[in-house]
Structure formats: C-alpha cells, structure tokens
Amino acid sequence: xxxxxxxxxxxxxxxxxxxxxxxxxxxxxxxxxxxxxxxxxxxxxxxxxxxxxxxxxxxxxxxxxxxxxxxxxxxxxxxxxxxxxxxxxxxxxxxxxxxxxxxxxxxxxxxxxxxxxxxxxxxxxxxxxxxxxxxxxxxxxxxxxxxxxxxxxxxxxxxxxxxxxxxxxxxxxxxxxxxxxxxxxxxxxxxxxxxxxxxxxxxxxxxxxxxxxxxxxxxxxxxxxxxxxxxxxxxxxxxxxxxxxxxxxxxxxxxxxxxxxxxxxxxxxxxxxxxxxxxxxxxxxxxxxxxxxxxxxxxxxxxxxxxxxxxxxxxxxxxxxxxxxxxxxxxxxxxxxxxxxxxxxxxxxxxxxxxxxxxxxxxxxxxxxxxxxxxxxxxxxxxxxxxxxxxxxxxxxxxxxxxxxxxxxxxxxxxxxxxxxxxxxxx
RNA sequence: GGAUGGGUGGCCGAGUGGUCUAAGGCGGCAGUCUUGAAAACUGCUGUACCCGUGAGGGUACCGGGGGUUCGAAUCCCUCCCCAUCCGCCA
Numbered sequence: 168x169x170x171x172x173x174x175x176x177x178x179x180x181x182x183x184x185x186x187x188x189x190x191x192x193x194x195x196x197x198x199x200x201x202x203x204x205x206x207x208x209x210x211x212x213x214x215x216x217x218x219x220x221x222x223x224x225x226x227x228x229x230x231x232x233x234x235x236x237x238x239x240x241x242x243x244x245x246x247x248x249x250x251x252x253x254x255x256x257x258x259x260x261x262x263x264x265x266x267x268x269x270x271x272x273x274x275x276x277x278x279x280x281x282x283x284x285x286x287x288x289x290x291x292x293x294x295x296x297x298x299x300x301x302x303x304x305x306x307x308x309x310x311x312x313x314x315x316x317x318x319x320x321x322x323x324x325x326x327x328x329x330x331x332x333x334x335x336x337x338x339x340x341x342x343x344x345x346x347x348x349x350x351x352x353x354x355x356x357x358x359x360x361x362x363x364x365x366x367x368x369x370x371x372x373x374x375x376x377x378x379x380x381x382x383x384x385x386x387x388x389x390x391x392x393x394x395x396x397x398x399x400x401x402x403x404x405x406x407x408x409x410x411x412x413x414x415x416x417x418x419x420x421x422x423x424x425x426x427x428x429x430x431x432x433x434x435x436x437x438x439x440x441x442x443x444x445x446x447x448x449x450x451x452x453x454x455x456x457x458x459x460x461x462x463x464x465x466x467x468x469x470x471x472x473x474x475x476x477x478x479x480x481x482x483x484x485x486x487x488x489x490x491x492x493x494x495x496x497x498x499x500x501x502x503x504x505x506x507x508x509x510x511x512x513x514x515x516x517x518x519x520x521x522x523x524x525x526x527x528x529x530x531x532x533x534x535x536x537x538x539x540x541x542x543x544x545x546x547x548x549x550x551x552x553x554x555x556x557x558x559x560x561x562x563x564x565x566x567x568x569x570x571x572x573x574x575x576x577x578x579x580x581x582x583x584x585x586x587x588x589x590x591x592x593x594x
Numbered sequence: 595g596g597a598u599g600g601g602u603g604g605c606c607g608a609g610u611g612g613u614c615u616a617a618g619g620c621g622g623c624a625g626u627c628u629u630g631a632a633a634a635c636u637g638c639u640g641u642a643c644c645c646g647u648g649a650g651g652g653u654a655c656c657g658g659g660g661g662u663u664c665g666a667a668u669c670c671c672u673c674c675c676c677a678u679c680c681g682c683c684a
Contacts, residue, residue, distance in 0.1 A: 211644095215653060226612040234664090239664080
C-alpha cells in the first residue's frame with residue numbers, strides 16, 4: 168500500500184495513477200476521513216495524558232475522600248477516551264479499507280494503457296523462432312503421444328485444471344528445478360524450500376485477497392491459512408515485521424514452491440493443456456533491496472530470466488507491462504513471453520515468467536524495514552520478485568520448440584545431465 | 595497428543611498493582627585521561643505515531659488479543675510460540 172501521508176499530500180497524483188491503472192478508488196473520501204481520524208487521535212492522546220496525570224496523584228493522596236474524588240475524575244476521563252477511541256478506530260478501518268485498494272505508483276517508463284494491448288516489446292531472446300518444415304503439434308498432442316502428461320487422470324482424481332506428469336516429463340520437471348536452482352546459487356541467491364501454506368495476513372501483505380468472491384486463492388477452512396499462489400508470498404513474508412541492517416541488503420532468495428490458483432474468472436482463456444492449471448511447481452526469485460537499488464535489481468532479475476531461457480534454447484521476447492496490467496503491488500513489470508509454436512493457428516507468444524519491482528508497497532504492509540547502523544530511524548525496504556522457472560509453462564515451451572517431425576523431442580542440452588537422455592520418444 | 599517450565603529493551607537478566615512506563619550487566623556510540631592503544635571513569639543508547647518551522651512536548655508498545663482497575667510487565671480469560679520429558683510418526 169501507499170503511505171497515507173503521501174496520499175493525502177499528493178491526492179491528484181494518486182488519482183491520475185489510479186486512472187492509468189484502471190482502478191477506482193475514492194481518494195477524496197480517504198483524505199476527508201483521514202483528516203477526521205487525526206483530529207480524533209489527538210483527542211485520544213490528550214485524554215490519555217490527563218488520565219495518566221490523575222492516576223499518578225492518587226497513590227500519593229492520603230485523604231480517602233480526596234482519593235475517591237480523583238478516582239471518579241480518572242474514570243470519567245477514561246470513559247471519554249474510550250468514546251473518542253471508538254470513533255477513531257471506526258475512521259481508521261474506513262481509511263484502511265480505501266487505502267488497500269489503491270495500487271502502487273507506476274514507473275515513469277512503464278507504457279500507459281488500460282490493458283495488455285499497450286504492452287511494449289523491449290527485447291528478443293538469443294534464439295529466433297524456429298522454421299518448421301512440418302506442422303508443429305501442440306504440447307497436449309505431444310504429451311499424449313509420448314505419454315508425458317495425463318490430463319484425464321488429473322481431471323478424474325482432482326478436477327479440471329489438474330494433471331499428472333509422467334515418465335520423461337517428471338525428469339524434465341526435476342531437471343528444470345536443478346538447472347534453475349544451481350544457476351541461481353552461482354549468482355549468489357540463497358535457495359529455500361518454502362511452505363505451501365501461509366497466513367492470510369501474509370497473503371494480504373503481498374497483495375493477494377484471500378477469501379471473497381473473486382479470490383484467486385484456495386483457503387483452508389476453519390483456519391487463517393491459504394494455499395500459496397506463488398513463493399513470492401512466503402519469501403516476502405519471511406522478513407515480515409523485521410528490521411534488517413542496511414549493510415545486509417540486497418538479500419537475494421530463491422524458493423521452490425508449489426503454486427495453487429483457482430483461476431476464477433479465467434474460463435475460456437487459454438485453458439488448453441497445462442498452460443493454465445490450478446497447481447504447478449515454480450522456482451521463484453525474490454529480493455529485498457535499499458530503495459535506490461531496486462531499479463538495478465529489477466534489470467538484474469530480468470537478466471537472470473533471459474539467461475535461463477537463452478540457455479534452454481527457447482525463443483522469447485521481453486515485454487514492458489502496461490500500467491493497466493500491472494496489478495496492485497507492481498511499480499514496473501517485465502514479462503518473458505516464450506514462443507509456443509503449437510499455440511493458436513501458427514504459434515503464439517505465451518507468458519512464461521514475470522518480474523516485478525514492487526518498491527515499498529509490499530514492505531509497508533508486511534512491515535519490512537531497514538536501518539543504517541548507528542543512525543536513528545528506519546525505512547521500508549524495496550521488494551522484487553521474478554519467476555526463474557514456472558515448470559508447466561517451461562515444459563510447454565520445451566516440448567513445442569524441440570519437437571521433431573517424427574514426434575520425438577530433443578532434450579535441451581543444459582538439461583541432459585539430469586534427464587539422462589538427449590531425446591524423448593522416436594527411434 | 596499428554597506433562598512441566600518459560601516468553602521483558604540489540605543481547606543477558608531483575609521486576610507480582612502506583613516513588614515517573616523497567617534495576618543491574620553485556621554490547622554499541624561519544625567524551626575525559628594517554629605519544630597511541632588498553633584499562634578506568636562520565637554521559638548517551640528501542641520502535642511507531644501525533645503536535646510543533648524549531649528546540650521540544652505527548653501517546654502507545656514488556657509474545658498476540660480481550661478483561662478487571664482511577665492505574666497492569668505485574669491480577670483474570672484466551673490464543674500463539676519456545677524449551678524439556680513422555681507417547682506417536684515419515
């Protein structure tokens with residue numbers, strides 16, 4: 168969320184940003200309520216002060232009548248305070264309710280536009296899309312022929328949107344995990360396995376809305392836990408309520424997790440195969456930085472994503488996401504879209520990874536701060552996240568780009584140490 | 595899951611209803627002394643928020659939440675976490 172004082176002092180700027188993001192939020196109302204809230208807060212504090220003053224004199228008062236008189240005054244002051252406090256608390260929750268709907272500010276270079284049509288291609292990967300001398304199959308067909316993906320089984324045991332990976336697809340999943348984690352370790356990331364459940368307040372801190380009609384999140388009944396949609400949630404939550412020494416920043420983490428998404432409202436949108444599923448495995452990068460490091464870290468995370476897909480030999484493009492498509496927490500977001508030859512009529516770009524700079528938006532809600540040694544005061548850190556590998560989409564890209572005319576799949580050279588063979592299917 | 599003991603300021607640790615909302619120690623910072631350093635001595639040493647141009651003043655915070663009271667680290671309720679022992683288990 169944005170800083171409340173900042174919103175009050177920059178109401179017009181925030182309004183404009185909301186418009187560019189396609190978000191409706193009543194900024195004027197927030198300003199009005201916040202002004203009232205501060206006045207109430209002052210009353211509460213003043214009443215508290217006077218009540219404390221009275222309390223202190225009671226212990227010393229010897230005369231019983233005098234003590235009773237002062238007790239009565241103390242009681243009256245506390246009652247007045249309680250009334251003002253209740254007022255204040257009501258205003259506080261009203262202000263907070265508006266505040267959490269306000270999206271982050273936007274990077275000045277982010278393309279302005281209400282949806283992904285305004286996304287701006289900024290770069291291509293090292294490998295150009297392949298020219299096929301046959302009609303490329305899509306991953307569903309390939310997965311079926313080679314007995315790699317069992318969608319029907321997933322549907323039978325769990326429901327639509329679930330799947331079993333089988334045979335070499337399992338090896339591909341493990342190989343992709345190994346490849347990505349090993350690479351990130353050499354880049355100084357600390358690897359972690361992460362809980363697949365998190366408390367709702369952590370989900371909210373990251374910017375998810377657990378529970379509610381439009382939630383993307385599965386929640387656990389009779390508890391405050393939800394299945395995570397991404398390790399971004401747990402990795403960001405790892406430092407919640409912490410004050411980090413500035414010298415220890417930036418912190419670079421890489422987490423392995425399962426991701427669970429209801430995909431509510433996504434019906435009919437690219438639901439074929441394992442492109443949009445309710446559960447998948449992901450290797451996620453996450454960074455905590457000083458405020459003036461986050462732009463550079465964002466480029467750095469994007470470079471790691473490009474490096475991984477260049478090494479895998481998969482063609483892709485990098486897109487600078489338009490303001491209306493950034494979601495709530497991101498200040499700027501780059502997506503990697505891999506070429507998927509089997510998608511649509513003659514192949515399409517499909518999102519495989521994404522990296523966001525969330526500046527202090529998540530840190531403020533999660534309360535992650537830093538301080539310089541020997542200096543007074545703290546500031547909020549900046550948080551960034553990026554997908555190293557989302558397994559299902561990476562597998563789609565591998566199967567479709569590495570397919571041969573006989574229906575076999577060449578294994579990308581960098582994965583062969585873990586897959587243990589250089590070709591899936593075929594002779 | 596059962597039993598017991600605990601959760602206090604960066605750390606250790608005292609504090610069981612009111613001499614200001616935390617003793618004492620360690621660590622850290624500054625100073626005195628010293629050629630320099632150490633030792634010794636002196637002072638300072640959290641976070642958030644509010645008011646104020648400023649100096650400064652104030653409110654809240656002793657695991658979380660709620661309660662009793664004029665007043666709670668201290669009493670009551672509840673939840674969480676940690677340690678040890680027992681049981682169970684991959």
